[in-house]
Amino acid sequence: MLSWLAGAALASLLGLPVPAGILGLALVLLLLSTGAMPLHAVKNGADWLLAQLLLFFVPALLAVLDHPEFLGLLGLKLLFVIVLGTLAVMLVTGMVVELATRRRPGPAPAAKHD
Numbered sequence: 882m883l884s885w886l887a888g889a890a891l892a893s894l895l896g897l898p899v900p901a902g903i904l905g906l907a908l909v910l911l912l913l914s915t916g917a918m919p920l921h922a923v924k925n926g927a928d929w930l931l932a933q934l935l936l937f938f939v940p941a942l943l944a945v946l947d948h949p950e951f952l953g954l955l956g957l958k959l960l961f962v963i964v965l966g967t968l969a970v971m972l973v974t975g976m977v978v979e980l981a982t983r984r985r986p987g988p989a990p991a992a993k994h995d
Contacts, residue, residue, distance in 0.1 A: 884909045 888904030891897070897904070912918035945951050951959065 884905035885901050886905075887908055888906075889901035891904050891908070892899055892901055909918065909923065913920065913923070945956075950956070
């Protein structure tokens, strides 16, 4: 809640067209990555959200039950697009993370001695 309020204040102060929740999550990520906020501060809430993930999938299941045409060829086409899109997002995310970790300054690699 505090991160959302901070995001709302930041968006209002800077006049950013970004939702407060997104800015709040970015602030939490910044605080966690710099060590200013310990991981245990968000662990209980994150564990609870992960336990409730099934609730996010129930509406999708009900939509399939309401539209039996999704169980035929149309459903296979949609499934293909969803799987392909998910793979594309995972691939691009992995490539971005790999590039970011390569560009991050770190200790110099040890020289090899023959």
